Amino acid sequence: KAYQPVKIMNYTVTPLPAVHALNEQAFFYLIEKGDEALLYCHDTDEFTDEHLEFLKTKKVTMVSLDCTNGVLEMDYIGHMGISDNLRMKEKLLKIGTADENTIFIANHFSHNGIAPYEEMVRRLPGFLVSYDGMEVEG
Numbered sequence: 001k002a003y004q005p006v007k008i009m010n011y012t013v014t015p016l017p018a019v020h021a022l023n024e025q026a027f028f029y030l031i032e033k034g035d036e037a038l039l040y041c042h043d044t045d046e047f048t049d050e051h052l053e054f055l056k057t058k059k060v061t062m063v064s065l066d067c068t069n070g071v072l073e074m075d076y077i078g079h080m081g082i083s084d085n086l087r088m089k090e091k092l093l094k095i096g097t098a099d100e101n102t103i104f105i106a107n108h109f110s111h112n113g114i115a116p117y118e119e120m121v122r123r124l125p126g127f128l129v130s131y132d133g134m135e136v137e138g
Contacts, residue, residue, distance in 0.1 A: 002027070003054060010034075016051055018044035020078045030058060036138055039063045039097075042108040045077050046084050047091065056095040060102055062138040063092065064130075067106040070114040071123065082106070082123050089126065103138055105130055 002017040011033050018026035020043055028041040037060045041047075044066055047055070065088055069081030080088070085106050092098035106120065107130040114120070120129045128136065 016054065019046065019048060020044055030055075030060070032058075036061045038138070039092075041088075042066045043079065045080060047088060052091060052095055055092065055097045058097050059099075060092070060097055062103045062105065062136065063089070063098060064105045064107045065089075066108045067120075067124075068108055068110040069112070070109060070120065072112070079108075079110075082120070085124060085127065103128065103136060105136065 002015055005012045005014040007013075011031055014030040014032075015027035016030065018028050018041075020026040026043045028039075028044045031038045031040060037058060039055070039060045039062070041064065065085045066080045067082065067085055068079035069084070071082055073083060074081060085104075089098070089104050092102070098104070104127045106124050106127045109130075115123070117129060117131065128134075
């Protein structure tokens with residue numbers, strides 16, 4: 001159930017309802033362990049006011065955002081791109097869920113909206129742009 005935390009080993013996993021296609025129920029996740037938390041947001045569009053209200057009571061050390069649309073500005077609901085990632089980062093910083101030490105990662109790319117890696121890095125300041133085999137420690 002959305003917003004209902006589940007204990008899995010030493011982790012607390014909270015599913016949040018994704019903003020995705022109308023006929024699907026998808027989730028993104030807040031994964032917490034001790035003082036560290038990962039906000040894993042793939043297969044979702046921008047956060048709603050309800051998401052932000054929930055998240056403003058949380059602190060995250062790492063955020064992985066859907067960037068399926070890459071450099072494209074898309075009107076459909078279900079995925080984000082570069083401009084959406086930048087907006088979501090600002091919103092998370094503004095509500096105090098993230099801070100200057102939070103690691104932001106653009107991830108979950110598609111061939112439909114991808115630009116060369118160097119352009120993605122240039123257009124996403126303050127983000128790590130993921131690649132196959134990348135490992136990050138928070």
